[in-house]
Amino acid sequence: MPELPEVQTIVNDLKKQIIGFRILDVWSDAPRLVKKPPFLEFKKEIKNLKILDIHRRGKNILIRLDKNKMLLIHQKLTGHLLIGRWQIKNQKVIPLIPGPLKESVNNYIHLIFYLNNNKMLALSDLRKFAKVILGSNKEVESLPDLKNLGVEPLNKDFTFSVFSSLISQEKRKIKTVLMDQKIISGIGNIYSDEMLWLSKIHPLSLAYQLSIFQQKKLYSALKKVLKSALYYRGSSVDDYRDPFGQEGHYSQKLRVYRRNKKPCFRCGHLIEKIKLQGRSAYFCPYCQKQ
């Protein structure tokens, strides 16, 4: 499930592949992935638009187009953006390029943008949870998806005092707060577990009850984990792949996520798994005392 490091890796990779090219056409066998406008309109509107820029906001990918249009893509749980070439045969998507793209992510391609560089940008999504929206710059910018997002954790203006004031008025559990996109954008289940383990904080601790010392530990762990995961091109815990079908290498660096009943890398006690708001949280009961 792509979080900030994965989404940023994808955006960085795609920059070199799609900027300056035109979208010639769109194909989909799951038009419901496009939330706005209705698919036929979407197809008509996006035709021949030139790709001017691509960037990330939270976990959203934003592709700026000609004629003041913007394309928003959120990959949710199992979405993958892939660069390659495919052919549709009997309603099935067949890869034309051998290699890494012949992997399983290819089995779930539901949306293809045909570009004028003889390549295609495809959205593969096993769960079909992904979200695609096309609108004017203004329309897209004012969507709640973007408008309600909190601070970007890797921006310079995300200082310790900003972080401190954000969490010290939060009565919710710290893991819930870290994953709340309205507070800080881009952190999900994997990296919230990792930063809490690194700063030795229990996921169920109430945010406003953390000491200044703990806040400082968490702030630096937060930055460290995200930067490092970005450096290693994200984590491929389930099936995350970059636009070329390659895995991220941070999976080998993960310290707690999905390590239930395995020894803690720090103290050897067994990692525990608990449920928190319908999600799993992994932590070391010895290192991360409440």
Add this chain to the structure above:
DNA sequence: AGTCAAACCTGGGCGC
């Protein structure tokens, strides 16, 4: 204000 469940989806793993 905070917590929780349901909905959106479907492959994979389990028990029988």
Add this chain to the structure above:
DNA sequence: TGCGCCCAGGTTTGAC
């Protein structure tokens, strides 16, 4: 073999 069941999970929505 194969059926039914539950689970994973980001985000939104609605209920308590």
